[in-house]
Amino acid sequence: MKGVIIKSTGSWYEVKAENGDILKARLKGIFRLEASKDTNPIAVGDRVSVSTEDADNSWVIDEIEARDNYILRSSPKHKGARQILAANIDQALLIVTMGNPRTSTGFIDRFLLTAEAYHIPTVIVFNKQDMLDEKGKKKQDYVSKIYESIGYKTLFVSALKKEHLDEVKALMKDKTSLIAGHSGVGKSTLMNAVQPHLDLRTENISRITGKGMHTTTFAEMHPLDFGGSVIDTPGIREFGIMDFKPEEISHYYIEMREALKNCKFNNCIHENEPGCAVKKAYEDGSISEERFSNYLNIMLEYKNNYKHWEQ
Numbered sequence: 001m002k003g004v005i006i007k008s009t010g011s012w013y014e015v016k017a018e019n020g021d022i023l024k025a026r027l028k029g030i031f032r033l034e035a036s037k038d039t040n041p042i043a044v045g046d047r048v049s050v051s052t053e054d055a056d057n058s059w060v061i062d063e064i065e066a067r068d069n070y071i072l073r074s075s076p077k078h079k080g081a082r083q084i085l086a087a088n089i090d091q092a093l094l095i096v097t098m099g100n101p102r103t104s105t106g107f108i109d110r111f112l113l114t115a116e117a118y119h120i121p122t123v124i125v126f127n128k129q130d131m132l133d134e135k136g137k138k139k140q141d142y143v144s145k146i147y148e149s150i151g152y153k154t155l156f157v158s159a160l161k162k163e164h165l166d167e168v169k170a171l172m173k174d175k176t177s178l179i180a181g182h183s184g185v186g187k188s189t190l191m192n193a194v195q196p197h198l199d200l201r202t203e204n205i206s207r208i209t210g211k212g213m214h215t216t217t218f219a220e221m222h223p224l225d226f227g228g229s230v231i232d233t234p235g236i237r238e239f240g241i242m243d244f245k246p247e248e249i250s251h252y253y254i255e256m257r258e259a260l261k262n263c264k265f266n267n268c269i270h271e272n273e274p275g276c277a278v279k280k281a282y283e284d285g286s287i288s289e290e291r292f293s294n295y296l297n298i299m300l301e302y303k304n305n306y307k308h309w310e311q
C-alpha cells in the first residue's frame with residue numbers, strides 16, 4: 001500500500017495511507033545501511049510503500065519513491081551529518097522575528113540559498129507584529145525591503161493576535177507548505193491559528209537567553225481543513241551544511257544570477273577576481289550591502305569548514 005510519511009521520530013514513522021488510515025511503520029533494515037550521509041533516511045513528506053510483514057501485523061516501509069525536492073539542515077546532534085527536514089514540498093514559509101528571538105539576515109540568506117538550490121519557493125513571514133516597537137519597525141522595514149526588492153514575497157502577521165492570517169491561508173491552500181525558522185519565532189502558534197483544533201505545543205521564550213526552547217522536536221505534517229497540508233518543523237539554529245560547490249553559491253543568490261554570467265572567469269566566486277561583474281553590481285548599488293556581506297561570510301565559512309574546497 002502506498003502512503004506519505006507524516007511523522008518521523010528516527011526509529012518509527014507515521015504513514016498516512018492512500019485510504020486515509022494512519023499507520024505506524026518501521027523501516028526495512030536495508031535503508032538504514034544505505035543512509036550513511038544523512039542521519040535520517042526517510043523524512044516527512046516522503047512517498048513510500050508499506051506492507052505488513054510479520055504475524056503481529058506491524059507495518060514495514062519497503063520502498064521510498066524518488067523525491068521531487070527536499071530541504072536539509074545540519075544535524076544538531078552529529079556534526080558534519082545532514083538531516084532532511086522534509087521532502088516533496090511545494091513551498092516554504094520562513095517565519096522570522098525582529099526581536100524575541102532576533103532573526104538575522106545572515107540566517108535568512110542561508111535559508112533562501114538552500115531553498116533556491118532545491119527549487120523551493122519561499123515566502124518570508126514577519127511574525128509578532130503586535131510586539132514591535134518603533135525601532136523594531138524600522139529594522140523590519142529595512143530588512144523586508146531588501147528581500148522584496150529582489151523578488152521575494154513578504155507577509156506581516158501576528159500569530160498570537162490572529163492578524164493577517166487570511167493571507168497566510170490563501171498561500172497555503174491546496175499546497176504542501178514547510179514552516180521553518182528559529183526556535184521561538186511562533187511556527188507552531190501560527191499553525192494552531194490557521195488550523196483550529198490542531199493543538200500543537202507552544203512554549204514561552206526563555207527569559208534568560210531570549211531564545212526559544214525547541215518545543216517542537218520532530219517535523220510533522222498536518223492536513224488543513226481548507227485544503228493542503230503543512231509541515232511544522234523544529235527550530236533551526238543554523239544552516240551549516242550545503243552540498244554544492246563554492247562557485248555555485250552565487251547561483252542561488254537570485255539577484256546575482258544575471259550579473260555572474262558576465263564575470264571574466266566562469267568559476268568566479270566574486271571575492272577579488274579581476275573582471276568580476278557581481279562585485280561591480282554591488283559597487284553600483286544593485287546588490288545590497290547586507291546580502292553581499294552575508295555572501296562573503298558564507299564563502300569564508302565554507303572555505304574554513306570544508307576540506308573539499310581545494311579539490
Ligand SMILES: Nc1nc2c(ncn2[C@@H]2O[C@H](COP(=O)(O)OP(=O)(O)OP(=O)(O)O)[C@@H](O)[C@H]2O)c(=O)[nH]1
Pocket residue numbers: 127128129130131157158159160161181182183184185186187188189190201202203204205212213214215216217233234235236
Ligand atoms: N507577542 C507575540 N507572541 C507570539 C506570537 N507568535 C508566537 N508567539 C509566542 O512565542 C512563543 C514561541 O512560540 P512557538 O509557536 O512555540 O514557537 P516555535 O517557532 O514553534 O518554536 P520551536 O517549536 O521551539 O521551534 C510562544 O510563547 C508564543 O505564544 C505573536 O504573533 N506575537
Ligand SMILES: [Mg+2]
Pocket residue numbers: 187188189201202215216232233234
Ligand atoms: Mg514549535
Ligand SMILES: [Zn+2]
Pocket residue numbers: 260263264268269270271273275276277278279
Ligand atoms: Zn564574479
